[in-house]
Amino acid sequence: MAIKLWAIAFRYDEGVFYNFESGVDEYDFTPSSLLPTKAMAEEIIEDLLTDQHVPVEITIKSVNEHGYSYSRGRVEEWDWLPEEDDNE
Numbered sequence: 001m002a003i004k005l006w007a008i009a010f011r012y013d014e015g016v017f018y019n020f021e022s023g024v025d026e027y028d029f030t031p032s033s034l035l036p037t038k039a040m041a042e043e044i045i046e047d048l049l050t051d052q053h054v055p056v057e058i059t060i061k062s063v064n065e066h067g068y069s070y071s072r073g074r075v076e077e078w079d080w081l082p083e084e085d086d087n088e
Contacts, residue, residue, distance in 0.1 A: 003060040005034045006041040007072075008053050014078040018044075018053060034058060 010016040010025045018025055021032035035041050041055035057073030 005036060005058045005060065006038050006055050007033045007035065007058050008041050008045060008049065009056040009075050009078075011052050011054050011075070011077050014075075017056075018049065029058070 007029050008018040010018070013025075015027055016025045017029040017033045019030060019032050021030075026033075035044070038055050038057070045051075045053045045055065054075060056075050059071045059073075061069045061071065
């Protein structure tokens with residue numbers, strides 16, 4: 001079963017996420033980068049960060065002793081190619 005969480009991404013540098021433990025943007029994310037809701041991510045961006053940050057959905061697909069696999073939602077500045085339509 002997949003788990004949907006949220007992270008705060010730096011809009012202009014692909015793969016950079018805000019880490020709450022260190023208080024800075026870092027490449028890739030750790031458990032310290034994850035939040036339970038989009039609303040919480042948006043509030044933190046508004047109150048503490050800048051419009052250079054955006055909320056991004058993170059789906060944890062599996063967890064094991066070696067780590068985890070995940071996928072992330074679309075970040076417009078990172079994913080500049082048009083989305084493929086499955087019906088074509």
